[in-house]
Amino acid sequence: MCLGIPGKVVDVEEGPLRVGRVAFGDVVKEVSLVFVPDAAPGDFVVVHAGTGIEVIDEAKALRVFETLRLMEEP
Amino acid sequence: MRFLDEYRDPVAAGKWVAAIRALVTRPWNIMEVCGGQTHSIVRFGIDELLPPSIRLIHGPGCPVCVTPVELIDKAVAIAARPEVIFCSFGDMLRVPGSASDLFRVKSLGGDVRIVYSPLDAVKVAEENPGRKVVFFAVGFETTAPANALAVAEAHRRGLGNFSVLVSHVLVPPALEAVLSAPGRIVDGLLAAGHVCAVMGTEEYPPIALRHRVPIVVTAFEPLDLLEGIHMVVKQLEEGRHEVENQYHRLVRAGGNRPAQDLVKEVFRVKDRAWRGIGTIPMSGLGLREDYAAFDAEGIFEVEGVGGPESPDCRSGLVLQGLLKPTECPAFGTTCTPDNPLGATMVSNEGACAAYYRYRRHSQEPAHGV
Numbered sequence: 001m002c003l004g005i006p007g008k009v010v011d012v013e014e015g016p017l018r019v020g021r022v023a024f025g026d027v028v029k030e031v032s033l034v035f036v037p038d039a040a041p042g043d044f045v046v047v048h049a050g051t052g053i054e055v056i057d058e059a060k061a062l063r064v065f066e067t068l069r070l071m072e073e074p
Numbered sequence: 075m076r077f078l079d080e081y082r083d084p085v086a087a088g089k090w091v092a093a094i095r096a097l098v099t100r101p102w103n104i105m106e107v108c109g110g111q112t113h114s115i116v117r118f119g120i121d122e123l124l125p126p127s128i129r130l131i132h133g134p135g136c137p138v139c140v141t142p143v144e145l146i147d148k149a150v151a152i153a154a155r156p157e158v159i160f161c162s163f164g165d166m167l168r169v170p171g172s173a174s175d176l177f178r179v180k181s182l183g184g185d186v187r188i189v190y191s192p193l194d195a196v197k198v199a200e201e202n203p204g205r206k207v208v209f210f211a212v213g214f215e216t217t218a219p220a221n222a223l224a225v226a227e228a229h230r231r232g233l234g235n236f237s238v239l240v241s242h243v244l245v246p247p248a249l250e251a252v253l254s255a256p257g258r259i260v261d262g263l264l265a266a267g268h269v270c271a272v273m274g275t276e277e278y279p280p281i282a283l284r285h286r287v288p289i290v291v292t293a294f295e296p297l298d299l300l301e302g303i304h305m306v307v308k309q310l311e312e313g314r315h316e317v318e319n320q321y322h323r324l325v326r327a328g329g330n331r332p333a334q335d336l337v338k339e340v341f342r343v344k345d346r347a348w349r350g351i352g353t354i355p356m357s358g359l360g361l362r363e364d365y366a367a368f369d370a371e372g373i374f375e376v377e378g379v380g381g382p383e384s385p386d387c388r389s390g391l392v393l394q395g396l397l398k399p400t401e402c403p404a405f406g407t408t409c410t411p412d413n414p415l416g417a418t419m420v421s422n423e424g425a426c427a428a429y430y431r432y433r434r435h436s437q438e439p440a441h442g443v
């Protein structure tokens with residue numbers, strides 16, 4: 001249950017549950033995006049139990065690699 | 075898959091391991107809180123890559139594992155009723171109650187259905203107005219928003235045949251319990267990334283301060299875990315005990331407000347028994363008065379249902395990091411995923427299940443401190 005996985009928002013239908021289609025690799029699932037009101041097609045969201053819990057910040061996502069590169073510099 | 079594969083790069087992992095080695099001057103015990111992290115650690119062998127002076131201790135972060143045995147018995151009693159459609163996440167089905175489990179109820183003809191989302195159970199209720207649909211709402215702060223949403227949605231649609239059997243637990247009070255235990259061996263913590271994505275990080279500074287432990291909010295992939303461990307070790311070596319966030323690509327300090335608001339609207343905090351561990355004050359969620367009509371425990375009058383735990387299962391010690399699964403005499407002999415004595419052997423986040431799946435065949439060297 002805590003194994004939330006990141007998926008890419010394909011489309012969103014506005015409504016009380018804000019249901020969107022989210023692609024996890026080749027598997028596409030219907031997910032409620034009501035808790036991530038700004039999530040738009042193309043965004044990556046982490047999904048738990050069929051509900052998006054947060055949007056991945058793509059710029060910050062690269063930072064782990066940046067930290068590694070900086071550590072390697074003398 | 076994006077945001078997964080790049081965090082599994084073995085070359086980068088080797089660099090993190092070297093960086094950790096360069097930092098360590100003495101032994102440290104680091105607890106990863108979440109069972110999802112435990113599975114990643116065991117699956118990718120991260121504990122075996124680390125210098126022997128860094129010991130990883132598996133924490134209590136498996137909601138399936140800590141669901142009390144009497145609640146499994148209540149689930150079994152409710153699911154066996156002919157008028158009930160019992161919906162659950164898949165990994166609850168083999169969790170042993172005192173005498174039976176949901177899988178057995180299903181094989182005996184009970185209408186037990188595996189769903190992917192609690193909203194699917196709401197849909198089942200709408201499609202079956204003549205039946206009573208019960209969803210087993212198990213989880214930590216990560217699934218609480220989805221479960222709150224299902225209850226609120228059933229309320230909005232005016233469904234009188236939908237209810238939830240609630241087994242919700244909260245992470246910070248469990249950490250308090252682990253850190254306050256006499257003879258504590260934990261020096262630093264990797265906090266559960268997705269719990270913090272929902273709840274934010276504001277609950278943690280008082281815990282770090284009170285117990286003088288560094289807490290690093292950490293994600294689940296190998297590079298994330300190694301970076302989180304590096305951050306904890308750095309703090310320990312420098313004598314600091316602060317809250318830091320390794321998972322900044324997802325976790326904001328305030329967490330997800332809309333999710334928190336709905337959880338607060340539907341649930342209230344209450345005392346809670348943890349399987350194998352005992353009652354931890356204010357460590358669980360129950361439905362608020364306004365939503366009492368959706369409480370399966372009230373509807374089906376299962377008060378008093380519940381038998382004892384298997385006396386051979388040591389999962390309480392495993393969940394507190396005091397025993398390794400492989401040190402349990404029943405591990406792999408009288409206790410296997412097909413024939414489990416405890417929930418930690420069947421849950422996707424259970425430590426015994428992780429060791430059974432990934433370590434059964436390896437002669438694991440003793441991990442000296």
Ligand code: SF4
Nearest residue numbers: 387389402409416426
């Ligand atoms: S191996 Fe089985 S009996 Fe032993 S602690 Fe784990 S679940 Fe319980």
